[in-house]
Amino acid sequence: MTVLVLGGAGYIGSHAVDQLVEKGYDVAVVDNLVTGHRQAVHPKARFYEGDIRDKSFLQSVFAKEKVEGILHFAAFSLVGESVEKPLKYFNNNIYGMQVLLEVMEEYGVKNIVFSSTAATYGEPEETPITETTPQKPTNPYGESKLTMEKMMKWCHEAYGMNFVALRYFNVAGAKENSSIGEDHDPETHLVPIILQVALGQRDSLKIFGTDYPTPDGTCIRDYVQVVDLIAAHILALEYLKNGGESTAFNLGSNTGYSVKEMLEAARKVTGKVIPAEVAPRRAGDPSILVASADKAKAILGWQPQHTDVEDIIQTAWNWHVSHPKGYNDKK
Numbered sequence: 001m002t003v004l005v006l007g008g009a010g011y012i013g014s015h016a017v018d019q020l021v022e023k024g025y026d027v028a029v030v031d032n033l034v035t036g037h038r039q040a041v042h043p044k045a046r047f048y049e050g051d052i053r054d055k056s057f058l059q060s061v062f063a064k065e066k067v068e069g070i071l072h073f074a075a076f077s078l079v080g081e082s083v084e085k086p087l088k089y090f091n092n093n094i095y096g097m098q099v100l101l102e103v104m105e106e107y108g109v110k111n112i113v114f115s116s117t118a119a120t121y122g123e124p125e126e127t128p129i130t131e132t133t134p135q136k137p138t139n140p141y142g143e144s145k146l147t148m149e150k151m152m153k154w155c156h157e158a159y160g161m162n163f164v165a166l167r168y169f170n171v172a173g174a175k176e177n178s179s180i181g182e183d184h185d186p187e188t189h190l191v192p193i194i195l196q197v198a199l200g201q202r203d204s205l206k207i208f209g210t211d212y213p214t215p216d217g218t219c220i221r222d223y224v225q226v227v228d229l230i231a232a233h234i235l236a237l238e239y240l241k242n243g244g245e246s247t248a249f250n251l252g253s254n255t256g257y258s259v260k261e262m263l264e265a266a267r268k269v270t271g272k273v274i275p276a277e278v279a280p281r282r283a284g285d286p287s288i289l290v291a292s293a294d295k296a297k298a299i300l301g302w303q304p305q306h307t308d309v310e311d312i313i314q315t316a317w318n319w320h321v322s323h324p325k326g327y328n329d330k331k
């Protein structure tokens with residue numbers, strides 16, 4: 001039986017494929033390589049290049065593979081871009097989920113572990129955020145992921161499909177041996193941008209807003225290491241295979257770090273000056289997003305190994321130093 005990883009050539013998906021293969025799973029990957037990298041896919045996984053919205057393509061994959069469960073990472077994920085181009089997000093994310101659920105139904109595939117996001121909560125009224133905190137997204141990206149969660153819920157009720165929605169907070173870092181890592185073009189995320197400044201690839205970090213209602217005025221986020229994040233996906237897959245009920249889990253560290261604290265931590269890890277300058281707020285950024293991940297720990301038995309943010313940054317730094325141009329495979 002095969003685990004099908006959709007979006008398995010992307011940053012997070014490639015870490016999933018790698019960990020599944022290392023744990024002895026039979027793995028097939030679908031990716032359209034719009035943002036993913038072919039080299040990021042573990043050579044032991046079967047690779048199908050194509051788009052999940054292409055129904056006949058997806059059917060052909062399901063016809064070839066005996067799929068026991070799906071990990072679904074294939075989506076666009078940039079908050080700012082989603083505000084500018086909501087239809088792009090609705091088409092890829094929501095319509096992609098529509099086609100996927102149709103094909104799962106057709107082939108009788110029951111289990112799906114889904115990449116959801118803290119962005120489904122919007123500007124939360126409480127901290128830390130639990131899974132019962134109201135979901136009120138403030139951007140089309142969060143809205144698309146919330147809609148995808150709801151689609152799975154209704155298909156669960158109608159067709160007996162089982163799902164786990166994993167609501168990620170801020171994912172960072174790379175596999176410890178640096179064989180895979182984060183390579184976005186353009187890069188928009190804090191940790192890789194700070195490290196690109198440390199490498200001299202950018203002049204300075206722009207700190208987006210220093211007037212937030214936080215102790216140092218910069219936004220607070222909860223960082224989770226990508227290898228730990230993926231461990232939760234495999235636990236969630238096994239949970240579903242063992243008859244666990246369909247539900248959502250937050251994945252974070254229960255600890256928040258401000259942008260300035262992340263910068264300081266990165267200066268310590270890299271030993272570099274890392275120049276920074278104050279810039280205006282970025283549209284759509286909530287001031288504080290910190291997870292309670294107690295439910296994932298209690299029910300899935302999730303135990304993140306990288307609880308120190310310097311340790312997380314260190315794994316990202318090792319990747320950036322060893323791959324200063326990322327995968328360098330411009331298609």
Ligand code: UDP
Nearest residue numbers: 188189190191193206207208219259282285
């Ligand atoms: N951020 C920043 N400068 C940058 C990129 C990000 O100050 O060049 C801030 C951003 O405003 C947010 C935090 O860093 O408060 C994390 O942003 P990121 O894009 O990494 O993740 P998000 O929280 O949007 O998912």
